[in-house]
Amino acid sequence: MSRAYPTPDIDQPTPLLGGLTPREFMRDYWQKKPLLIRQAIPGFQPSVTIRDVQTLARREEVESRLITHGDKGWSLKHGPFRGFPPASQPKWTLLVQGVDLHDDESAALLRQFRFISDARLDDLMVSIATDGGGVGPHVDSYDVFLLQGLGRRRWRTSNQADRALVPDLPLKILADFQPDADDILEPGDMLYLPPHVCHDGVAVGNGCMTLSIGFRVPSQATLARGLLESAADQLSAQHLGDPGLYGHPCLPGPDLSALYTDADIPATRQPAALPDQLVQATLDTLQRVRLDQAVAARFLGQWLTSLPDNALFDPADVSVSLAAAVPETGHLTLDRCTRLMYSGAQLFINGEVAEQACEPALAALADQRSLPAAELQGLAPTTLALLDEWLQEGWVHWTDD
Known part of the structure; x- marks a missing residue:
């Protein structure tokens, strides 16, 4: 069971953000510019060990990747894994997604960042690396906080416009990376990067662990498609007699059960051509679909709370029935x-x-x-x-x- 964290006070300065308040951070840095924070969590010790991360990477339901960089270039493999390169071998990195789903303290750490909406907060990824290990200079489309857990990692960043990639690689690596900042992070240090900042993180010595707090970035196409699919699902349910699916239990949706008709349509010499009448009827149907705030909220609420496949629950023997009587304490x-x-x-x-x-x-x-x-x-x-x-x-x- 995860340890609860109170909702952060958005007007209280915090070491997590280098002495800034969450309000100041969101105003001045969020999706605008990087921020290096020394000792964001003083004395930080990760709740998972390197062995724990490797154990997770052996599991079928856990998303993991192993990246190596050697004489033969870059290599990318997806888990689950049965074994790993020796710790003495340089330049390999293991990345494990969704560690917060498997460890209470990792989940608690992730939720220290809830001054940003849960709708945006995604997961906690943990990477372990030997000396020189990394994934190469690259650019991400999402915000990320990079918290150093064990060992040291060198981070170089750049706002360069040139995003050309090295061709024919399993990884998206920048062809001409020109860093303009260069910092080494120790345990407890953290680097915030907004989207589209070019960066390269390389382990300095063995036993390096970095914890990445990542955020969801849906595309406009994803939102539009999901909204339309949600409206269609609700209309289908309405047709089957469920009156409570169109955004509000008391609001009926439009009746779209009527079948398409084309009485009086003329004979055609072009049977492969789409009939203009059918095209217009389709557009007219869409006009009758109510896409309002309730429908959009329903789609987003279901989508954003949907769980990954590796989210597993372990119900305990319930010793209390709240409906029978709420305990006085607990x-x-x-x-x-x-x-x-x-x-x-x-x-x-x-x-x-x-x-x-x-x-x-x-x-x-x-x-x-x-x-x-x-x-x-x-x-x-x-x-x-x-x-x-x-x-x-x-x-x-x-x-x-």
Whole structure:
């Protein structure tokens, strides 16, 4: 069960951001320019070891990559792995995605960055490397915080416009990298990089571990496609008689069950040509689809809370029934894998739309990821019954004080 972190005070200076407040960081640096932070977490020690990372990379459901750079050039292999190069061999790197799904303290570390919306926060990737190990100079399309966990890593960055790549490589490596900043990070140091900043990280010595806090960056095409697919799914459900799927339980959607007709269409000498009438009818149908804020929120809520395949829950023996009686003491805490978000009255958990409207206590649970027993007193029986279902699924856990 993951340790809960309070929502960061956006107006409080923090070592995590080099003495800046989260408000100042978002205003001056986020998606604008890099920031090197010495001792962002003083005395930091990662909760996972190099052996732990290697163990994760052996698992089928965990995404991992092994990158080597030797006399024969660059090599990229995808896990799961049965073994790894010896620690004495230089210039190899192992990267493991989603470590926060498997380790409570890693999940807690990731959530120190919740001054940025959960809609953007993605996962914690851990890389381990021997001397000279890295993935080559490259550019990413997403924001990332690079926290040094063990050993040392040299980071060189550049704002160069030339993004040409070396051809015929398994990795996207810049052909002409011209760094304008060069820094070595020690454990506890952190580097923030906005999208499209060219960078190259190389291990200095063996036993190097870097933790990458990454962020989602959906393309406009992804958002548009998902929105239209969500609207189509809701319309299909409406046609099957479910009145509560069109953004609001009480709002009916348009009836699009009528079949296309083309009475009086003339005979054609061009049977392979698409009929203009059918094209126009298709456009007219789209005009009847209501794409509003509720539909968009429903799509985003389900999509952004959907879990990767390697998010596994381990329900404990539940010793409490909140619907029967809320204990006087204790805490309800979200599992480290659980994703809970809301928009207005809509509530989303782990890719599902909750039947229960989002009342203040459920919004507080989503924001704080933990609620004391006192804040559960007086909740509606339907809400407590829903929380009991989540307890049975292992999506939330109850701990006694």
